[in-house]
Amino acid sequence: MAALMNPPTPGRQPVCLRALHANAGAWLTPHQLAELTGWTPKNAATSALNFTRAGYAERRALRAANRFEYRFVQFPPERLPSRPPPQSAETGLVARSARRAETLKKRHAAQQEHAARILAFLHTDPARAFTEREIVAGVDGLTGTQTREALAMLTVQTRQVLISTPRYKERQATGYRVASSGLSAVQAGPLTADAQALFEVLKYGTARNISVTRGELLARVQGDDGRLRQALALVEANGLLELRPVGNLLLYRALTSGKAS
Structure with a gap:
């Protein structure tokens, strides 16, 4: 029986399979595999059985009950790690810039969608100033951070929402309401x-x-x-x-x- 050695194949193969390959053509018992690998006979038998089921080894029964020996068939196909193609510094910068632009675009679209939902909620009672907590509770699926970002868009960028701050010495939370003139509706006509x-x-x-x-x-x-x-x-x-x-x-x-x- 030959000693365990690395087979002349590229890549690192399992120890038990290399032991069988080093003694190609010979039938080895689990005890012999254990001597070559330094494992216990039970672990060697389990590993050899798994390779047999995968088609990389074969086994035959001995005359004694529940005793088998194994022989090498083939190595599994080599699995090379998938690596992305090398990129130059300029190409990598362009790719990062494109990913950043795409991320900002998606984030802006999400903020617009959140702002539209909040504005629809505020329009349920245009004359009332809702607090941030009431908006979070009234609009499903929005977190506090998403609500604050959408309110910042509505109050600073689109200016569709008016901030209602408490007066001096009033213990009242800041509210948000639809920006409207509050003027009465009149018929259009010549200016007075x-x-x-x-x-x-x-x-x-x-x-x-x-x-x-x-x-x-x-x-x-x-x-x-x-x-x-x-x-x-x-x-x-x-x-x-x-x-x-x-x-x-x-x-x-x-x-x-x-x-x-």
């Missing part, structure tokens, strides 16, 4: 003198990329809130008023693409 004056102020500020606050408009109508709301409602009805929520402030601009006055 007050409405025309307010629109000219808005148009002047818009041309210089300046938003106008409610206080500045109120000064144009001698501080009469009723006149201000009625004039702004008419401007809005003609499609000439743009709302720009900034934090908890609601600023106004003119839309020159609206209906003719």
Whole structure:
């Protein structure tokens, strides 16, 4: 019986199979395999049986009951590790940039979808300011982080949501509501003198990329809130008023693409 040796085949093969290959053509018992491998006869028999079932060895029964011996048949096909093709530094940078762009694109699409769901929830009661906890509870499947990211998009980027902050010494959580003027719905028609004056102020500020606050408009109508709301409602009805929520402030601009006055 030959000593155990590495067979002249590429790659590393199992020890038991190499022992059989070193004695190719000879039938070896588990005890002989144990001597060659340094294993116990039981472990050698188990390994040889597994190779027999896989078709890499064969066995035959001895005259004694439950005694077998094994002979080498073939080595299993070599499995080379799959490696990606080598890439140059420039190619790798392009691939990383493409993956990063794809990741950002998917993340932005997810944020837009979350923002649309939150906006639909806020529209269930436009006049009410919902807290972040109420939004998380009301919109299924959104975590706190996803809710905050979507609210940041709605308040800063698209400006469709207005932040409602508690007043001084009020123990109340910050809320979010749909950005709306809150003006009464009126029929579109020719602008009145007050409405025309307010629109000219808005148009002047818009041309210089300046938003106008409610206080500045109120000064144009001698501080009469009723006149201000009625004039702004008419401007809005003609499609000439743009709302720009900034934090908890609601600023106004003119839309020159609206209906003719």
